[in-house]
Amino acid sequence: MDAWRAPAPDPRRVEWLAQWTYAHRGLHSPGVPENSPSAFAEAMAHGLAIECDVQRTGDGRAAVFHDWELDRLTDERGPVIRRPLAEIETIALSGSSDRIPSLERTLAQVGGRVPMLIELKSKRERRVAPLCLAVRRALDGYRGPHAVMSFDPRVSRWFSIHSPRTVRGLVVTEEDDKSFAGLWRRHAALWHARPDFLAYDVRDLPSRFAEGQRKRGLPLLTWTVRSPELRDRAALHADAPIAEGEGLA
Numbered sequence: 150m151d152a153w154r155a156p157a158p159d160p161r162r163v164e165w166l167a168q169w170t171y172a173h174r175g176l177h178s179p180g181v182p183e184n185s186p187s188a189f190a191e192a193m194a195h196g197l198a199i200e201c202d203v204q205r206t207g208d209g210r211a212a213v214f215h216d217w218e219l220d221r222l223t224d225e226r227g228p229v230i231r232r233p234l235a236e237i238e239t240i241a242l243s244g245s246s247d248r249i250p251s252l253e254r255t256l257a258q259v260g261g262r263v264p265m266l267i268e269l270k271s272k273r274e275r276r277v278a279p280l281c282l283a284v285r286r287a288l289d290g291y292r293g294p295h296a297v298m299s300f301d302p303r304v305s306r307w308f309s310i311h312s313p314r315t316v317r318g319l320v321v322t323e324e325d326d327k328s329f330a331g332l333w334r335r336h337a338a339l340w341h342a343r344p345d346f347l348a349y350d351v352r353d354l355p356s357r358f359a360e361g362q363r364k365r366g367l368p369l370l371t372w373t374v375r376s377p378e379l380r381d382r383a384a385l386h387a388d389a390p391i392a393e394g395e396g397l398a
Contacts, residue, residue, distance in 0.1 A: 150336070150340075151336065151339060151340070151361070151362070151365065152365060154339070154340035154343075155339045155340050155342070155343045155344065156343070157365050157366030157367055158316075158345040158346075158366065158367070160366065162316060162345065163316060163345050163346055163368050165264060165294050166264075166296065166316070166346055166368045166370065166388065166389060167368050167388035167389050168389070169197070169198035169263070169264055169389060170197055170198065170389065170390055170392060170397065170398070171197065171198045171199065171200045171264075171266055171370070171389065171390065171391040171392065172188070172191075172192035172195075172197040172198065172199055172200065172392070172393065172397065173200050173372065173373050173374075173391050173392055173393040174188065174200060174201060174202065174215065174393070175187075175188025175189045175191065175192050175199055175200075175201065176188055176189075176191035176192040176194075176195060176197060176393075176397075177191075177393070178191075179244075180244055180245060181245065182222060182242040182243065182244065182245050182247055183215065183222070184201050184202055184213050184214060184215055184249075184250075185242050185245065185247035185250070186247055186250055186254075186255070186258055187245065187247050189201070189255060189258055189259060190258070192263065193259065193262055193263050196263075197263065197397070198263045198264040198265065198266070199259060199263060199264070199265050199266070200265075200266040200268065200372075200391050201213050201255065201265065201266070201267060201268070202214065202215040202267075202268045202270055203252050203267055203268070203269055203270065203280070203283075203284060204217070204229040204230065204270050204280075205229075205230055205279055205280040205283055206229060206230065206232060206233055206234040206237055207230055207231050207232050207233050208233040208234055208235075209279055209282075209283055210233075210234035210251060210252075210283050210287075211251065211252035211253075211280065211283040211284050211287050212229060212234060212237045212238075212249055212250070212251055212252070213249065213250045213251065213252055213254075213255050214229055214237075214249050215270070216229075217229065217230075217270070217272075219240065222242055222243055223240050223241065223242060223243055223249070224241070224243060225240050234251055237249050237251075238250065238251060238254075251287070252267070252283075252284060252287040252288075253287045256287060256288070256291050256293075259293060260293065261291070261292055261293025261294070262293070263293075264293070264294040264295060264296075265293065265294070265295040265296075266295075266296055266297075266298060266318075266348070266370075266391070267284060267295060267296070267297045267298070268297075268298050268299060268320065269281065269284060269297060269298070269299040269301070269304045270299075271299055271300070271301040271303070271304060273301075277299075277301060277303045277304050277307055278307060280304075281297075281304060281307040281308060281311070282311075284297060285308075285311065285312050285315070288312075288315065295315075295316070296315070296316035296317065296318055296345070296346070297315055297316070297317050297318070298317065298318030298319065298320050298344075298346075298348050299318075299319070299320060300319075300320045300321075300322075302319060302338040302339075302341040302342035302344075303341070303342075304317075304342075305317040305318065305319050305342035305343060305344045306341055306342055306343060309342075309343045316345045316346070317342075317344055317345050317346075318344050318345060318346040318347060318348050318370070319338060319339060319342040319344040319346075319347055319348070320347075320348045320349075320372075321335060321338070321347055321348070321349050321350065321353075321359070322349075322350035322352075322353060323335070323350065323353040323356065323358075324350060324352065324353070332358060335358055336358075339362070344367065345367070345368075346367050346368040346369070346370060347359060347362055347363075347367055347368075347369050347370070348370040348371070348372055348391065349369055349370070349371050349372070349387065350371070350372065351371040351372060351373065351374055351379050351382060351383055351387075351390075354371060354382055354383070354385075354386040354387060355385075355386045356386075359386070359387075360386070363387075363388070368388045368389070369386075369387045369388050370387060370388060370389050370390070370391055371383045371386070371387035371389075371390055371391065372390075372391035372392075373391060373392065373393060373396070374390040374391065374392035374393070374396035374397075375392070375393055375394050375395060375396040376394075376395050376396055377395060377396070379396055380392065380396050380397075380398065
């Protein structure tokens, strides 16, 4: 059923995914905020690929930022989606001189030197098309290796229809959902998403579901690798780690 509802990708399209270690939200550290230009520069300087997060702004653009709210990472308050991109880009990230970048600005900074994984943040009650369209527009003309991914299977499905050349992934966790019903939900999400790869919660590895998809040709990335022990687990059961801190070799 999986092979019919969610066919494996052409290996040539996705072989680069397994060739890198991905710095989770860039190579961040004290004074170098997550998802910041400085964190991305540090990742590239250390030969690491980049994983980043994007949110939709109030004017339908893509900002590189993880949280729904500005509160944790800046001195501002409130939802990202209530502000236009021009305003978002003026907001400083706490403890640094960095400001929140747009996806376009981040792509220009990276310039194809290392691969990028772009995670689209979504909510069940929101339509995904506006954010997907914002990301696709930002990627227009970008030639570096890149992929989009999301926990939301609607995102991968949207790209499969509207931007089929874009490599797309489904982010998966089995946390608190390891029953037979949870397994069924994972298969249903896979069928709807039709992804080219999976990004799996390292805490769930080894996983029969993940290994089954890997064996039939879907690359298996794993997150978030934060320790040497988890790095060893990722090496045994996945194709590439999305890592930070002590999880980076």
